[in-house]
Amino acid sequence: xxRAKEMKDTDFRSDLMQGKTAILLFEKASxxxxxxxxxxxxxxxxxxxxxxxxxxxxxxxEPLKDTARVLSRYNDCMIVRTFGQEKIDELVRYGTIPVVNxxxxxGHPCQVMSDLxxxxxxxxxxxxxxxxxxxxxxxMANSWIEAAIYFRFELFMAFPQGYEPDKSLLTLALQAxxxxxxxxxxxxxxxxxxxxxxxxxxxxxxxxxxxxxxxAFAGFMVDEQLMKYAAADAKFMHCLPAHRGEEVSEGxxxxxxxxxxxxxxxxLHMQKAILxxxxx
Ligand code: CP
Numbered sequence: 459x460x461r462a463k464e465m466k467d468t469d470f471r472s473d474l475m476q477g478k479t480a481i482l483l484f485e486k487a488s489x490x491x492x493x494x495x496x497x498x499x500x501x502x503x504x505x506x507x508x509x510x511x512x513x514x515x516x517x518x519x520e521p522l523k524d525t526a527r528v529l530s531r532y533n534d535c536m537i538v539r540t541f542g543q544e545k546i547d548e549l550v551r552y553g554t555i556p557v558v559n560x561x562x563x564x565g566h567p568c569q570v571m572s573d574l575x576x577x578x579x580x581x582x583x584x585x586x587x588x589x590x591x592x593x594x595x596x597x598m599a600n601s602w603i604e605a606a607i608y609f610r611f612e613l614f615m616a617f618p619q620g621y622e623p624d625k626s627l628l629t630l631a632l633q634a635x636x637x638x639x640x641x642x643x644x645x646x647x648x649x650x651x652x653x654x655x656x657x658x659x660x661x662x663x664x665x666x667x668x669x670x671x672x673x674a675f676a677g678f679m680v681d682e683q684l685m686k687y688a689a690a691d692a693k694f695m696h697c698l699p700a701h702r703g704e705e706v707s708e709g710x711x712x713x714x715x716x717x718x719x720x721x722x723x724x725x726l727h728m729q730k731a732i733l734x735x736x737x738x
Pocket of ligand 1: 487489490491492561569699
């Protein structure tokens with residue numbers, strides 16, 4: 459966190475990764491993650507190669523384990539966005555270079571680290587922070603749970619019934635002493651929160667469930683009425699892209715309380731800190 463903030467404040471550049479290449483293997487669409495990683499790698503002197511299944515032999519059924527071994531012979535790290543967590547695990551098992559998780563259905567760790575940087579800039583003592591999560595128990599919710607283990611903030615989460623996060627992860631976090639409280643009542647979860655988070659109701663790959671989810675998530679929109687229950691100076695957070703009029707109202711998204719574009723900017727600084735940590 460401290461290093462990422464230093465890098466942000468100094469507009470950090472280095473030749474740490476001069477002569478190295480990073481392969482970005484993306485099976486899902488991306489704006490922020492792709493561009494912030496490519497820019498961060500450029501700022502550290504590396505060359506990037508962007509690859510999707512459509513334009514590689516992955517799309518013609520070449521096994522992932524073979525791809526992992528081939529890419530490891532050419533590159534210095536893999537940055538991967540995919541569906542199941544087991545795909546990343548397979549790349550790690552068969553590859554011989556560092557693999558960075560740029561989102562799976564299970565988690566989005568680089569996003570939550572950037573989000574914590576965004577909070578840290580405003581409240582350096584994270585243990586004094588109350589975060590609310592309102593919405594789907596998706597990959598972002600899982601990553602917030604993981605973060606609560608390490609950074610000791612309070613995490614109040616509200617999900618509709620049937621849309622809870624990974625139960626085994628939640629159990630593990632609670633056993634590790636994380637301060638996490640779960641409910642089906644958004645009003646209860648947001649009460650007194652300093653930072654209010656939400657995400658889309660249907661993530662990438664769940665588009666066919668959109669209508670069913672809209673029904674299930676009725677009452678979970680973060681709007682002006684719900685924000686009244688948060689702390690007086692509460693900030694609104696969203697990893698983006700957002701669906702205005704679904705999980706967040708236009709008014710809250712565009713309000714002075716919204717720090718969503720600081721979150722987006724911080725992807726760049728946090729990716730640089732992560733890459734420096736890997737390559738130092
Ligand atoms: N938040 C996030 O991961 O954005 P992208 O899907 O645009 O990368």
